[in-house]
Amino acid sequence: MKRGLVVGRYWSTRKVDSLPQGALLEVEFPDGSRLIAVDPLGCNEGESVLVAEGSVASHFFGEPFVVVDAVIVGSLDDKSA
Amino acid sequence: MKRGLVVGRYWSTRKVDSLPQGALLEVEFPDGSRLIAVDPLGCNEGESVLVAEGSVASHFFGEPFVVVDAVIVGSLDDKSA
Amino acid sequence: MKRGLVVGRYWSTRKVDSLPQGALLEVEFPDGSRLIAVDPLGCNEGESVLVAEGSVASHFFGEPFVVVDAVIVGSLDDKSA
Amino acid sequence: MKRGLVVGRYWSTRKVDSLPQGALLEVEFPDGSRLIAVDPLGCNEGESVLVAEGSVASHFFGEPFVVVDAVIVGSLDDKSA
Amino acid sequence: MKRGLVVGRYWSTRKVDSLPQGALLEVEFPDGSRLIAVDPLGCNEGESVLVAEGSVASHFFGEPFVVVDAVIVGSLDDKSA
Structure with missing residues (x-):
């Protein structure tokens, strides 16, 4: 898995049916990707998420798929918890 | 998934049968790939696509496959919508 | 497989059920990833792990999955063993 | 898929049985990989291939596999076609 | 597949059962990975291997898996063969 930070939120109204509805989160990893x-x-x-x-x-x-x-x-x- | 921009369009007439027919889109990602x-x-x-x-x-x-x-x-x- | 060094340990209390419980290890590879x-x-x-x-x-x-x-x-x- | 240029050809005589026989093509992508x-x-x-x-x-x-x-x-x- | 050079050999005595026994080869690719x-x-x-x-x-x-x-x-x- 990769460890990253949630940095944004996207929506897609025009999408294929098999992409779940709802917000999609953009996650940035320590290397900038x-x-x-x-x-x-x-x-x-x-x-901070996985x-x-x-x-x-x-x-x-x-x-369904x-x-x-x-x-x-x-x-x-x-970490300090 | 990756977020990118549609930057071009390719066709392949000489192809294997199991590659779908029609235009293939080239997508560029924020890192340039x-x-x-x-x-x-x-x-x-x-x-802007996913x-x-x-x-x-x-x-x-x-x-079929x-x-x-x-x-x-x-x-x-x-985003401004 | 990739060869790397264990460099840290993470816990996730708020997680999906199908992620196993327990510590998750962070591994760093020679290229820094x-x-x-x-x-x-x-x-x-x-x-040093694989x-x-x-x-x-x-x-x-x-x-289960x-x-x-x-x-x-x-x-x-x-190596010297 | 990735778009690249055929840049070479390799043969492998000593190989596992489940690797198909014949020439293997080396493809270079725009990023040099x-x-x-x-x-x-x-x-x-x-x-130019996909x-x-x-x-x-x-x-x-x-x-068989x-x-x-x-x-x-x-x-x-x-493209000019 | 990737083309690379065998550059080393590793052993893992403490391993999971489903990792095959024996030497594991380290392969270096032209990009240094x-x-x-x-x-x-x-x-x-x-x-030189694939x-x-x-x-x-x-x-x-x-x-078994x-x-x-x-x-x-x-x-x-x-190549000269």
């Missing part, structure tokens, strides 16, 4: 991930947890901008990529991201949603290759799987605990 | 993606939505150059990669892109088309590893899954809404 | 991997071996910081990525990392855990795309599969022997 | 791909189309050096990567490249060949992660799926039409 | 691959061919350091990545590398070994994402699938013939 970014991904757009589906967020089943309700994360906020500035939150992103899983590839076919497991689609498998996570089970049936969703065309997703990146999903937020956890919010990271504060 | 590019992919060629199948476009089930009818996007235009300059449009690309899903890997085996889910092929799975999206169902049966297509040899595709990148597909446009949504057109991003205007 | 990092991944967060599930650790079935009980590795320590500073340990990370497998992609759908095989999820497959490794068998059923886990949403994991990186797993530590071995601790590397000391 | 290269891949070795199986070529079911009979492409030539200097030809490469699909990952498990779909193996799936393309059907049964081939251990292939990159395949040329199309030759790109001349 | 490296992978650790399982070697079913018995290659030597300095040998590496397949992803779930096909695991599939190559058949059943092995947690492998990179395998050497061929030794490249000398």
Whole structure:
């Protein structure tokens, strides 16, 4: 998985049916690269999250098939906690 | 998924049968890298889109199998909308 | 697989159910890039490990499905051993 | 898929059985990176091609299984055509 | 597939059961990046090889499942041969 920060939020009204509805979060990683991930947890901008990529991201949603290759799987605990 | 801009259009007359017919869109990402993606939505150059990669892109088309590893899954809404 | 060094440890209390519980290790590779991997071996910081990525990392855990795309599969022997 | 130029040709006599026989083409992409791909189309050096990567490249060949992660799926039409 | 040079050899005594036993070869690619691959061919350091990545590398070994994402699938013939 990759560790990154939620930096933005996108919507797609004109989309294929198998892309889930709702906000898509943009996550920035420490190397400056970014991904757009589906967020089943309700994360906020500035939150530190874990992103899983590839076919497991689609498998996570089970049936019916969703065309997703990146999903937020956890919010990271504060290190000082 | 990756967020990028449609920057061009390619055709392939001499191709394997399991590559879908029609235009293939070139998408450029913020880091300057590019992919060629199948476009089930009818996007235009300059449009901001979301690309899903890997085996889910092929799975999206169902049966019969297509040899595709990148597909446009949504057109991003205007942020100011 | 990729060879890297365990450099940190993360916890995620707010997570999806299919992400395994327990510590997640951060591994740094020689090129400076990092991944967060599930650790079935009980590795320590500073340990040199091997990370497998992609759908095989999820497959490794068998059923029920886990949403994991990186797993530590071995601790590397000391070269001088 | 990635768009690139065929820049070379390799043979492998000592290989695993599930790697198909015949020439393997080296394709260079605009960013300078290269891949070795199986070529079911009979492409030539200097030809502009489309490469699909990952498990779909193996799936393309059907049964029996081939251990292939990159395949040329199309030759790109001349833009001026 | 990627073309690279065998540059080292690693062993992992403390490993998960589904990682095959034996030496693991480190392969360096022309861009300087490296992978650790399982070697079913018995290659030597300095040998020019072809590496397949992803779930096909695991599939190559058949059943029972092995947690492998990179395998050497061929030794490249000398260009002058």
